[in-house]
Amino acid sequence: MSGILEARNRIAELMAEAIKKAKESGKLPDVNIPEVPLEHPQVPSYGDYASSLPLRLGRLMRKSPVEIAETILFMLPTSPEISKASVAAPGFINFTLSDEWLTGQVDSIISDGDDYGRLQLGHGEKMQLEFVSGNPTGPLHVGHGRGAVLGSTLAEVLRLVGYDVKTEYYINDAGSQIANFGRSIYARYCQTLGVDKEMPEGGYFGDYVKDLAREIVADEGRLLLSSPEEEALARITEIAVRRMLDRIKSDLKLLGVEFDVWFSESTLYSSGQFDNVMKILGEKGYLISREGAIWFTSSSLGEDKDNVLIRSDGQPTYFASDIAYHYNKFVERGFDEVIDIWGADHQGHVSRMKAAVAALGIDPDRLTIIITQMVTLYRNNEIVRLSKRTGDIITLKELIDEVGADACRLFFLSRAADSQMDFDLELAKEQSSENPVYYIQYAHTRTCGVLRYAKGKGITFDDGDTSLLTSESELDLIKKMVLLPEVIEAAAKTLEPHHLVYYAIDLATVFHSFYKQCRIISEDSKLTKARLKLVTAAKIVLGKTLALMGLNAPETM
């Protein structure tokens, strides 16, 4: 366990011990004590941790919270982590971490190195994280980018805290939309070769469809015109989907997002898993035949209506294959927990998916669905819906090309998933020099610069004594560095990695402030060595935070 969490636990233990002793000696009534709450006071002068436990015990114990707090404080054992504990109205106990403990953490961070922040929360539990999963019928758009950044960051965080995480992209390569896409490509293919062929109704009219058709013409020539239409259609669909997927993969790679598994929907059918799951649902009595279709009786599970699984034309719906897919995740592949990240347009699907999982006899609490709200693009305060270049919807690639991958990631990451976000393209570019991403990265390059300079001067500092770090800006920096494990813990528990962004900005701020305040390499060789250790540790923490967010940690800028 990392330092700060040990210290925090220690404080909770000390309090529990104090209360126990107070109860035994009759100074406090014998009531059950809830878990000790510990938080960071808003005002730094109050201390590093505060507990409101006395306030909560007030009613239970029928005593004034201040009195309870004073009794606990009186009984509180001393501990090297804590230099000061005090009572504050209306019933808080405030704790200050000792300078000795804090400066000792610098050495501890250095020895942890890249493992700094590693926790054991997951205990190797098998967890699957599915995200993006955009249909291979078109390029990824901006909203997919948000899910991609959230998902990939979450995966890193959850791995770091001890989950066995697999990331997965579900490829909807079966069903009516794929058929429709194939017919659209086929029509464009024919048209490109001067053969009259109408686009299907509700087909894909984007320019990328024409581009794809032209690519296929370039590769295959007129060959497919001579095949029977059904055969040509199948072949063209296959080629087009593969090409679309390649493009999706490369767009994601630009954002630094890669997947462990690309799962094909059509394998659910070819392997018989789909039929098996339908059979199970039928045996459990959740299927009903009505109006020529087969329905999932979700209303019996508290949903507001039933849902069609097999259409009257015999074709399964997307929902049906998604049920089979989730059965595959939990039962066939044995994931303990599954997290799906979906766009806002899928939120109507959430509760019925959970109902379906429950119907299959799987505890629906093992499935967590995160909905990311919409991204609205702006340019100079005007909403941008369509790309000037193609006239189509703005693609993820265009966004990355325009603002850069790091800025793109940081921006997407800095908003909680459930709040809609506005993304002003001009602002993102204009501010590029003032952008938080550069501010954070610059802090990292500064650590590198100093360490380079020290190395050039032949300074070694393995024997540096960190207890010499006593100035306010040094201790403020250490206090912030020490918090990373707590931030990671919070991000993992709430599945909200946006905390990392705010932490990174705070960390960069205290580092820049320290850098301004303290001359690192000076005539005082002992202090120089101590400060170089501090800079080394700061580099580790900044680097780790950037890496977790999937941002570059440049040595120079």
Place this chain on the structure above:
RNA sequence: GCGCUUGUAGCUCAAUUGGAUAGAGCGCAGCCCUGCGGAGGCUGAGGUCGCGGGUUCGAAUCCCGCCAAGCGCGCCA
């Protein structure tokens, strides 16, 4: 109409999940280079936390009711 999500500084967003004086970036008004990288540091102005009730020691946070925005409500995915 029903469901989900959101409403916090001029703008974009946080708030350790019920805690003490609600914070940051941008923007705005100033100040700081005799420094290892100024892509930096420091200071200031700016808030009825959408509105109204309620719950309790304590509410931006929980409950109820309004108002507003986004997304759903298909034998599309």
